[in-house]
Amino acid sequence: MIRIKNLYKEFDGKDVLKDISIDYKPGECSLIIGASGSGKTVLLKSIVGLHTPEKGEIWYGDKLFNKLREKEKKELRKEMGMLFQGSALFDFATVEENIMFPMDFFTDWSLEQKLERANFCLRRVNLENANKKYPNELSGGMQKRVGIARAIALNPKYLFCDEPNSGLDPTTSIVIDRLIKEITQEYNITTVINTHDMNSVMEIGDKIGFIYQGRKVWEGSNKEILHSDCKELNDFVFTTNMAKQLKALMNR
Amino acid sequence: MKKALEIMGEYSLLMVKVFQKPEKWRIFFRQSVIEAQKLMIDSIPLIFVISIFIGAVVVIQTVNNMDSPLIPKMYVGFMTREILVLEFCSTMIALILAGKIGSNIASEIGSMRITEQIDAMEIMGVNSANYLILPKIASSVVLSPFLMLFSFVVGLLGGALIIAITGLITMAQYVDGLQFSFKIHYISYSMTKMSVFAFIITSLASYYGYYAKGGSLGVGRSSTKAIVISSVLILVFDLALTKLML
Ligand SMILES: Nc1ncnc2c1ncn2[C@@H]1O[C@H](COP(=O)(O)OP(=O)(O)O)[C@@H](O)[C@H]1O
Numbered sequence: 402m403i404r405i406k407n408l409y410k411e412f413d414g415k416d417v418l419k420d421i422s423i424d425y426k427p428g429e430c431s432l433i434i435g436a437s438g439s440g441k442t443v444l445l446k447s448i449v450g451l452h453t454p455e456k457g458e459i460w461y462g463d464k465l466f467n468k469l470r471e472k473e474k475k476e477l478r479k480e481m482g483m484l485f486q487g488s489a490l491f492d493f494a495t496v497e498e499n500i501m502f503p504m505d506f507f508t509d510w511s512l513e514q515k516l517e518r519a520n521f522c523l524r525r526v527n528l529e530n531a532n533k534k535y536p537n538e539l540s541g542g543m544q545k546r547v548g549i550a551r552a553i554a555l556n557p558k559y560l561f562c563d564e565p566n567s568g569l570d571p572t573t574s575i576v577i578d579r580l581i582k583e584i585t586q587e588y589n590i591t592t593v594i595n596t597h598d599m600n601s602v603m604e605i606g607d608k609i610g611f612i613y614q615g616r617k618v619w620e621g622s623n624k625e626i627l628h629s630d631c632k633e634l635n636d637f638v639f640t641t642n643m644a645k646q647l648k649a650l651m652n653r
Numbered sequence: 654m655k656k657a658l659e660i661m662g663e664y665s666l667l668m669v670k671v672f673q674k675p676e677k678w679r680i681f682f683r684q685s686v687i688e689a690q691k692l693m694i695d696s697i698p699l700i701f702v703i704s705i706f707i708g709a710v711v712v713i714q715t716v717n718n719m720d721s722p723l724i725p726k727m728y729v730g731f732m733t734r735e736i737l738v739l740e741f742c743s744t745m746i747a748l749i750l751a752g753k754i755g756s757n758i759a760s761e762i763g764s765m766r767i768t769e770q771i772d773a774m775e776i777m778g779v780n781s782a783n784y785l786i787l788p789k790i791a792s793s794v795v796l797s798p799f800l801m802l803f804s805f806v807v808g809l810l811g812g813a814l815i816i817a818i819t820g821l822i823t824m825a826q827y828v829d830g831l832q833f834s835f836k837i838h839y840i841s842y843s844m845t846k847m848s849v850f851a852f853i854i855t856s857l858a859s860y861y862g863y864y865a866k867g868g869s870l871g872v873g874r875s876s877t878k879a880i881v882i883s884s885v886l887i888l889v890f891d892l893a894l895t896k897l898m899l
């Protein structure tokens with residue numbers, strides 16, 4: 402369970418996030434949607450502590466994350482996994498070394514145990530026979546899979562994904578989306594995903610928060626999104642004229 | 654001016670993050686060996702070539718400028734040795750390394766920053782500054798004095814080589830000069846200087862890489878800045894250490 406209360410973040414005096422409050426539940430894929438530049442990445446990075454918010458509270462269970470001491474933060478971080486927009490795989494390391502990286506630091510497992518876990522994670526994301534490849538030898542979709550495998554290497558309670566299907570074709574996108582959803586349900590992870598892809602919203606969005614110019618202006622499920630009367634949201638969801646006409650038809 | 658203070662503050666904070674006890678010593682030592690290879694061992698060919706040529710040139714210049722028959726020829730060896738040990742093998746080599754390993758470090762760390770690889774480490778709970786930067790500083794500070802020694806020896810050999818080829822003076826005169834009034838203190842002074850320079854180069858390049866922003870252009874900018882600033886600081890510290898130690 403993650404609870405965000407009245408979060409503010411600014412860069413050089415410019416407000417990027419304004420008064421954001423929202424809850425995320427385990428076993429659910431919660432989506433943050435919004436146009437490019439609306440503040441999704443900043444929100445996600447503030448939640449995980451890569452940015453320090455000016456004001457507000459971020460609760461992980463009963464721990465107030467942004468007030469924890471460095472050491473306690475570090476403990477909590479071991480329960481987080483994150484998939485970055487560009488995958489952010491370590492390009493000095495092979496696929497399996499990437500996945501074993503957090504294990505090297507935080508477990509006392511033998512090499513066999515680490516390899517076993519790495520292979521388990523790779524199988525889980527349906528990526529086999531790529532163990533010895535370097536990230537630049539992989540396609541975008543494969544990189545995302547490795548990114549997910551690395552994020553779940555230490556059985557996280559919290560999974561964060563920044564635009565998991567940016568740069569992927571629609572088919573691969575859906576495959577990655579479903580993979581994240583399955584893993585979320587299978588391990589009861591609290592998953593937060595940034596996206597501007599409506600396919601993802603309809604496919605995996607258990608709960609959706611819509612960000613407009615740094616404010617959360619709408620929150621609901623993917624069933625409700627089509628019937629909302631929030632103007633900014635409708636402009637975002639129903640971009641084309643055809644979509645607008647369809648919406649008019651639906652609401653008749 | 655405010656900018657300079659800001660940079661110094663940011664730099665100090667980063668160094669605090671760097672100088673922490675590594676999560677696992679085994680990982681630290683493994684990375685240090687890798688960095689030693691990449692930063693120090695791989696610089697040996699470049700230093701070899703430069704030192705051998707400079708040694709030869711210094712000998713020729715000294716001979717040309719000491720044409721008075723009153724000055725014994727062995728002073729060529731003496732002068733060459735002093736020039737190499739006092740300035741060339743530490744300060745000049747450091748300036749060259751500032752270009753070579755400074756840009757290497759700044760662009761490596763900078764590209765990890767802009768591709769979010771550093772964020773990926775942080776989110777795992779890994780102290781990225783400690784993991785990435787400490788092994789670079791440690792291996793360079795420890796090994797660079799030996800690069801200075803190496804450059805010194807090769808420089809003297811370069812001098813010997815040009816004498817053997819051209820017969821400007823006799824080898825005996827050259828060797829006599831090399832041994833004349835030898836101060837071991839100069840060697841330790843020069844090795845210490847080299848360590849300090851290595852710290853300046855690696856820590857500044859790491860700093861500029863670590864805070865790189867603005868895409869690949871930004872990485873280029875930060876590596877240029879790293880080289881310029883560390884070169885200037887090397888000269889400033891050269892002056893300060895010379896005042897202090899000699
Ligand atoms: N490190 C930063 N420094 C200054 N401004 C930033 C920084 N990161 C993001 N911003 C600004 O914050 C706003 C939101 O960015 P972002 O969260 O990346 O948008 P998106 O919704 O596309 O992920 C943008 O206007 C961006 O310029």
Ligand SMILES: [Mg+2]
Nearest residue numbers: 441442443564
């Ligand atoms: Mg973004």
